Amino acid sequence: MSEIDFSNKLTPWEIVQIARNPGRPAIADYIQGMCDDFVELHGDRAFGDDRALIGGFATIGGERVMLIGQRKGKSVEENILANFGMANPEGYRKALRLMKLAEKYGIPVVSLVDTPGAYPGLDAEARGQAEAIARNLTEMAGLRTPFVVVITGEGGSGGALGIAVGDVVLMMQYAVYSVISPEGCASILWRDGKKAPEAAEALKITSESLKKLAVIDEIIAEPKGAAHSDPGQAIDAVKKAILKHLKALKKLDTDTLVQKRYDKYAAMGR
Amino acid sequence: MGWFTKPAEITASTPTEAIWAVCPACKAYVPRAEWNNDLRVCPRCDYHDRLTCRQRVAQICDSGSFAEISAAVSVRDPLKFADASGAYADKAQAAVKKTGEGEAILTGTARIDGIPVVIGVMDFRFLGGSLASGTGERILLAAEAALKQRQPLILFSASGGARMHEGIISLMQMAKTCAGISRLQQARIPYISVLTDPTTGGVSASYAMVGDINIAEPKALIGFAGRRVIEQTIKQQLPEDFQTAEYLLEHGFLDHIVHRGAMKTFLAKVLRYASHG
Numbered sequence: 001m002s003e004i005d006f007s008n009k010l011t012p013w014e015i016v017q018i019a020r021n022p023g024r025p026a027i028a029d030y031i032q033g034m035c036d037d038f039v040e041l042h043g044d045r046a047f048g049d050d051r052a053l054i055g056g057f058a059t060i061g062g063e064r065v066m067l068i069g070q071r072k073g074k075s076v077e078e079n080i081l082a083n084f085g086m087a088n089p090e091g092y093r094k095a096l097r098l099m100k101l102a103e104k105y106g107i108p109v110v111s112l113v114d115t116p117g118a119y120p121g122l123d124a125e126a127r128g129q130a131e132a133i134a135r136n137l138t139e140m141a142g143l144r145t146p147f148v149v150v151i152t153g154e155g156g157s158g159g160a161l162g163i164a165v166g167d168v169v170l171m172m173q174y175a176v177y178s179v180i181s182p183e184g185c186a187s188i189l190w191r192d193g194k195k196a197p198e199a200a201e202a203l204k205i206t207s208e209s210l211k212k213l214a215v216i217d218e219i220i221a222e223p224k225g226a227a228h229s230d231p232g233q234a235i236d237a238v239k240k241a242i243l244k245h246l247k248a249l250k251k252l253d254t255d256t257l258v259q260k261r262y263d264k265y266a267a268m269g270r
Numbered sequence: 271m272g273w274f275t276k277p278a279e280i281t282a283s284t285p286t287e288a289i290w291a292v293c294p295a296c297k298a299y300v301p302r303a304e305w306n307n308d309l310r311v312c313p314r315c316d317y318h319d320r321l322t323c324r325q326r327v328a329q330i331c332d333s334g335s336f337a338e339i340s341a342a343v344s345v346r347d348p349l350k351f352a353d354a355s356g357a358y359a360d361k362a363q364a365a366v367k368k369t370g371e372g373e374a375i376l377t378g379t380a381r382i383d384g385i386p387v388v389i390g391v392m393d394f395r396f397l398g399g400s401l402a403s404g405t406g407e408r409i410l411l412a413a414e415a416a417l418k419q420r421q422p423l424i425l426f427s428a429s430g431g432a433r434m435h436e437g438i439i440s441l442m443q444m445a446k447t448c449a450g451i452s453r454l455q456q457a458r459i460p461y462i463s464v465l466t467d468p469t470t471g472g473v474s475a476s477y478a479m480v481g482d483i484n485i486a487e488p489k490a491l492i493g494f495a496g497r498r499v500i501e502q503t504i505k506q507q508l509p510e511d512f513q514t515a516e517y518l519l520e521h522g523f524l525d526h527i528v529h530r531g532a533m534k535t536f537l538a539k540v541l542r543y544a545s546h547g
Contacts, residue, residue, distance in 0.1 A: 118495075119503075120500050121495075121503060125493055126521050127521070128523050130492075131523055134444075134477070138448040139452070142453070158441070158472055161442075165449075191354070192354075198354075202352065204437050205438065213349075213439065215439070261449075268443065268446050269407065269443060270403070270407065
């Protein structure tokens with residue numbers, strides 16, 4: 001990222017590059033850096049165990065939570081194993097299983113979002129990618145336990161939203177969250193994939209824009225030079241923000257919590 | 271490209287079009303009078319042509335029973351979006367003018383074989399039936415009406431997915447509409463989803479796929495990712511019936527494929543089981 005000059009205001013396209021930087025903290029770094037304990041839970045009980053979307057019991061600052069999130073790798077091998085953070089239906093179904101388990105045990109859900117999108121593959125379609133995401137959206141809306149979302153890197157469309165219908169949605173300063181990739185949008189609406197910088201601008205995908213649109217609740221500031229320049233500091237900021245919001249959400253009775261979540265999403269675009 | 275490929279591209283302004291229709295599926299020339307039957311189904315190959323929302327309402331709802339709700343909910347432009355071909359606001363206005371509808375879904379109360387329902391019907395002519403803030407609001411209000419009146423909700427989908435011009439706000443409509451469906455689920459209000467050609471992207475990945483009963487019309491295109499994107503990703507040929515209603519039925523995502531001529535009767539039959547009380 002040497003070409004990005006942090007002394008100027010960054011363009012949305014530059015922020016896309018930062019959000020995709022392979023040196024950016026990934027879920028393994030968050031588990032290592034902010035959890036006192038992590039017990040991974042595998043499998044969707046129907047088809048398999050998706051290595052692109054992982055989850056399990058975690059303890060963050062003494063708080064017991066169910067942690068879920070997409071996994072991006074640090075090496076080629078890990079990325080191939082994790083399918084570059086693009087989950088298949090069984091990943092979304094595993095995430096739903098863990099959310100329901102969290103509800104049963106009365107522990108909050110913490111979801112870390114970092115994906116280019118749900119995997120667009122033949123098998124994914126055959127096993128119902130659309131149904132898996134749709135089911136999650138419907139179930140998350142009514143989930144009777146606190147739910148904190150952090151967009152840590154790429155918030156890629158339905159693949160991101162499939163684990164991101166929370167009571168509060170936090171976003172790292174240089175993360176992005178979009179209905180379509182800037183490249184995809186440019187190739188459709190500009191008929192030229194090279195117009196991605198223009199599309200990135202028009203789509204309003206940065207934390208600053210999304211805060212103004214009230215799609216996210218809070219921006220988590222990153223170290224100067226972005227999260228990859230000082231992962232420890234970035235992870236600590238995420239941990240503090242999660243704990244602050246968990247504390248507030250746990251004070252609400254469950255009916256109020258679910259009602260407020262409904263009201264939050266009902267107001268989107270109004 | 272040879273001249274003989276032209277027939278499929280004949281436009282409505284061509285005089286020939288007044289007499290002949292070309293079936294988009296089997297490419298057969300069909301006398302327009304025959305094609306303009308009430309159902310708009312190809313008499314040669316059974317292809318189910320796309321309907322306008324009002325045509326669909328006329329086919330499904332008891333005569334004179336439909337009353338629109340949410341007509342006042344119209345297109346919004348939260349991003350003040352413009353691309354290479356101009357401003358979204360202008361495109362939306364053109365869609366309103368072309369279709370006479372305020373958004374890509376028409377919602378209202380109606381009766382089906384005497385059974386009171388809340389119904390929503392998408393219209394592919396309106397910006398590809400795309401899901402955006404106005405669309406999502408109309409769907410949520412329909413779900414809320416169904417909840418309040420304790421009447422079944424029926425949604426007919428026809429959509430290319432989320433509307434890019436409203437960016438993240440369109441994505442959020444997937445969560446918003448599903449929140450409405452979630453409430454119906456908790457209140458045990460029936461929700462029937464009918465997927466028509468095409469139902470793809472963000473609409474297939476939200477309310478369209480979570481009906482208590484999922485029904486599709488024959489040969490309808492239904493899927494999450496675009497065919498081209500998948501081919502580029504996996505670099506292999508896709509089966510011919512990939513992402514058709516028949517493919518989805520085989521893979522367990524639909525309860526039934528119902529011919530348009532039988533749709534109303536089928537819905538009424540299902541509603542008699544679904545409405546407890």
